[in-house]
Amino acid sequence: MRVVSSPYGGIEVLACADPALIARLEMDTSLDVFRQPALQHQALIGIAQDSDTCVCIAKLGHRIVGYATFHPPDDIERWSDSKVPGLLELGAVETSKTHRGRHLARTLLEVGFGTGRYNDKIVIATIYQWHFDLDSTGLTSHAYRKLLERLYSSVGFAVYKTDDPEIAYYPGNSLMARVGERALPDLQKEFDRLRFLESGWRL
Numbered sequence: 001m002r003v004v005s006s007p008y009g010g011i012e013v014l015a016c017a018d019p020a021l022i023a024r025l026e027m028d029t030s031l032d033v034f035r036q037p038a039l040q041h042q043a044l045i046g047i048a049q050d051s052d053t054c055v056c057i058a059k060l061g062h063r064i065v066g067y068a069t070f071h072p073p074d075d076i077e078r079w080s081d082s083k084v085p086g087l088l089e090l091g092a093v094e095t096s097k098t099h100r101g102r103h104l105a106r107t108l109l110e111v112g113f114g115t116g117r118y119n120d121k122i123v124i125a126t127i128y129q130w131h132f133d134l135d136s137t138g139l140t141s142h143a144y145r146k147l148l149e150r151l152y153s154s155v156g157f158a159v160y161k162t163d164d165p166e167i168a169y170y171p172g173n174s175l176m177a178r179v180g181e182r183a184l185p186d187l188q189k190e191f192d193r194l195r196f197l198e199s200g201w202r203l
């Protein structure tokens with residue numbers, strides 16, 4: 001556990017929180033970028049119950065003020081077609097509007113990867129411009145993508161090319177991945193194959 005200081009007290013940042021703990025907590029009402037807070041709360045409890053997942057939370061007292069989810073890629077995405085186990089996805093990362101800029105998001109990612117459970121895995125992060133919170137931040141789409149790329153690169157992610165139309169056709173979107181230091185070559189080759197599913201990967 002890490003503690004991030006704030007004018008409201010210490011914010012505890014926990015890796016892979018127990019679903020029962022998440023259920024006992026309440027959601028900060030400003031955690032509404034992806035879904036209404038109550039629905040996102042239920043979604044976090046559900047994700048934390050699955051195998052192969054991890055929900056990191058930032059809590060201030062009994063309130064969740066930030067979270068980051070790690071899970072297998074969604075069935076509708078090409079990344080779920082991996083024939084080699086070990087390809088996972090960093091899903092949503094969100095922090096309360098009251099606590100942004102305190103390095104909460106970075107700490108959530110650091111505690112998640114600090115568990116060591118992703119050192120032999122490849123974790124992808126798909127950055128989609130339609131999820132950007134431009135209204136609250138006042139940033140341009142380009143600046144927001146750069147912010148996220150910097151945030152994710154702080155824990156070892158790099159930008160990768162892909163022919164996935166959802167990413168390749170939108171300049172605001174981007175694919176990032178963190179190749180664990182012990183990820184096997186077969187997994188890396190499979191990741192390369194999936195990146196260029198349409199055009200074919202050639203070395």
Ligand SMILES: CC(C)(COP(=O)(O)OP(=O)(O)OC[C@H]1O[C@@H](n2cnc3c(N)ncnc32)[C@H](O)[C@@H]1OP(=O)(O)O)[C@@H](O)C(=O)NCCC(=O)NCCS
Nearest residue numbers: 033092093094095100101102103104105106132133137151
């Ligand atoms: C993106 C988001 C998670 C960042 O959360 P945060 O707790 O404010 O992030 P951090 O404080 O850890 O900051 C990470 C970096 O982004 C920078 N940053 C954060 N907000 C910024 C802003 N409004 N303008 C410029 N830079 C900003 C920080 O300075 C920091 O960079 P540094 O390490 O070089 O100092 C938060 O804004 C959010 O919840 N947005 C809505 C959901 C979203 O877009 N999620 C990401 C895609 S799933």
